[in-house]
Amino acid sequence: MKNHRRWTFPLDAALWMSVSLAGMAVLAGCATRAPDEVKASSPGWVxxxxADAYTFGFPLVASDIARERAGAAPGQGALNTFxxxxxxxxxxxxxxxxxxxxxxSAWLDVSADPVIVTLPAAPRGRYLDARAFDAWTNALYSSADTTPYPKTQRIAFVPAGWTGTLPTGATRVETRTRYVWLSxxxxxxxxxxxxxxxxxxxxxxxxxxxPAKGSVSDPTPVVAGAWGSSTARQPAVPPLPSGLAAATPGAQAEALDANAFFARLARSLDDNPAATDDSHxxxxxxxxGVKPGEPVQFKKTDAPLLDSGLSDARERLATVPSNALTKNGWTWFGDGVGIYGTDYTLRAYLARRQVATSTKEGEVKPVARTDSEGHALNGANQYTLHFTPDALPPVRGFWTLTAYTKDGAxxxxxxxxxxxxxxxxLRKNRDGSFDVILSAKSPGRVHAANWLPVPEGDFQLALRLYAPKPQASDGSWAPPSVDRE
Structure with a gap:
């Protein structure tokens, strides 16, 4: 689902728009303020x-928390370090x-100088994938998109519009955000x-x-003032909620109240500007009242509307987007992942579960939480996954099946x-097919080679396809159903 709403209503309750002629004006692209007239449906618009603002900014807040957790916040000396x-x-x-x-992994800071990453060749067919994402979780680079077993790589991350000279053989990757996450x-x-x-x-x-100037002819300095020295003047943000140290960055971002969330968003926007298409x-x-690098100050009377908006947004982030692929009880994504454009809902949904998700050429990850009859997977039962010879996971790299608790552990x-x-x-059947046995208890020696132990209680499965083939993301292939015995 793509969000293209025009946000023209102010939060200040004294300035809510009327829902008659003013509402029609909004649809036409020009709003009229009616400070003395508050209609019943105005709070719904606000x-x-x-909710839209929260959905839009969620990936940047989750990314900011991930960088902070990695010890790569400004002044901590861990940037540009593996x-x-x-x-x-x-x-x-x-x-x-x-x-x-x-x-x-590393958090890169390109504000002072382009950053050059050198990676070794993958020997003897060993899979190696370098992935890079901007601070909004958009994919910038993935070697597995084309070559899951790459030769030596030299990648140069530079600010958008930088015109200097890079080392010979370096692949130029532009970023509009100051920070880049490399995995x-x-x-x-x-x-x-x-x-x-x-x-x-x-x-x-x-x-x-x-430091590499000796091998570079006539280098041009980084664009002066690309991000300036904004870090020194950025407003402080409230600390993260206690008791969530082990939670994922997405869960930590979701736990923030409106004041803490939008304050962190405003601070991070100063270093990581939105795209041109994000003007609305x-x-x-x-x-x-959320502006890059400026303090966020909501009125106490705004609290109910803010809480209601955040509640709606969190429900949105908990709902599988309509452009997901769903077959045989599995859910995964193809088009749009990593290259989101204005599909803010998909970007936020994935950022809630994993701060950075690769493109469909880099990795596809179908997830199953129910069996073929629609019942929640549970370790008290025994299940079978039947893979036929002509429907194996289609990959250029490799595939792997892992079981997790319902909370992803x-x-x-x-x-x-x-x-x-x-x-x-794996022990194969006479026709070349094979069965994976899923259970918390051992199914016995006969099935030991094909047994994947699962957690006790409710669990979920993740089938990772590294460097998948096109049929893994165009809907022409699907994992087999999870059949309860």
Missing amino acids: KNQV RHATALPPAGATGWPSVDTLES VRVRVNGPRDLREARKLQTAMHIDTLT AMSGLADL LANGKLPRLSISERDR
Whole structure:
């Protein structure tokens, strides 16, 4: 669902618009203020305005929290620095963690100088994908879109419109936002394979352009004042709610009240401007009193409308968007992911669940929460996934199936495996098909090779397709149904 509402109503209750001729004027693009006349439906318009503003700004707030959690806030000295995961996630880990890849991540700051990222070649067919997102969670770069097993990469992140000279062979990636989130994932085939993956991590480097001047002819400085020194004058924002330290950035953003949410949004907008196509959304924020780099001060009398608007927006973010693909009890996304344009609902929906989601060429992730009869998946039951030879997950990279709790955490306890993938020695049927057995308790030795342990109680499945083929996102392929035995 795309949001194209014109936000022209101010929040101040004394300035609510009438719903007769004034409402018609809004639809025509020109609003008329009626400060002394308040109609019954005016609060609904204002509430919708707040809900739209929240939906529009949610990805930037979640991204800002993610950067802060990573210790990459201004002045903390951790920007332009890789943080390497050196072990697979433990039992009970939250946030839908991948158990088949090691992640190296970094928050880049391009305000002072272009940032050059150098990555090693993927040896012997080992999957490696570098993904980059701007502060609004829009995809800027993904090596797996074209090459899931890349050669050495040199990527230059520069401010939009920068006209300097880059090192030879560098791929130029422009960003309108000061901050860029970089994630590099390397395939790991179990704990014994960690050492080889770590070798690749040690070969990853981040540099700014200035130290590399010796290899660059006639470099032009970064555009002066692209972001200025706004950090020093930005207003403070309220602290994050206590008790949510282990929650995902999306959950933390959702827990903020209106004052804290919009204050953080205003501060982050100063460094991470919206796109040109977002002019209507920015006009709506200004009507609410939310402006880049300026303090946000709502009136106490506005609290009920703000709370109501946030409630509607949170319900919107909890509802699967209409452009999702749904088959056999699985839900996933194809077109529009990563390149959102003005589809603010889809962008916010995905930011609530994962701060940055790759494009359909980089990764597709169908999720199942119910069985073939529509009942919630539960570890007390045993289920079967039947993969026919002609309907295997279509990938250029690899696929992996993982079970999580209903809250997106790995099962607690020591389990024989946390995922199943095409590398496992699965027992096949005579026709070449195979069945994956899902249950909390062991199905016995006969089925041990094809058993994926699941959490006790309600659970959900995520089938990750790394570097998927087109049929994974155009609706012509779907994962098999989850059948209860």
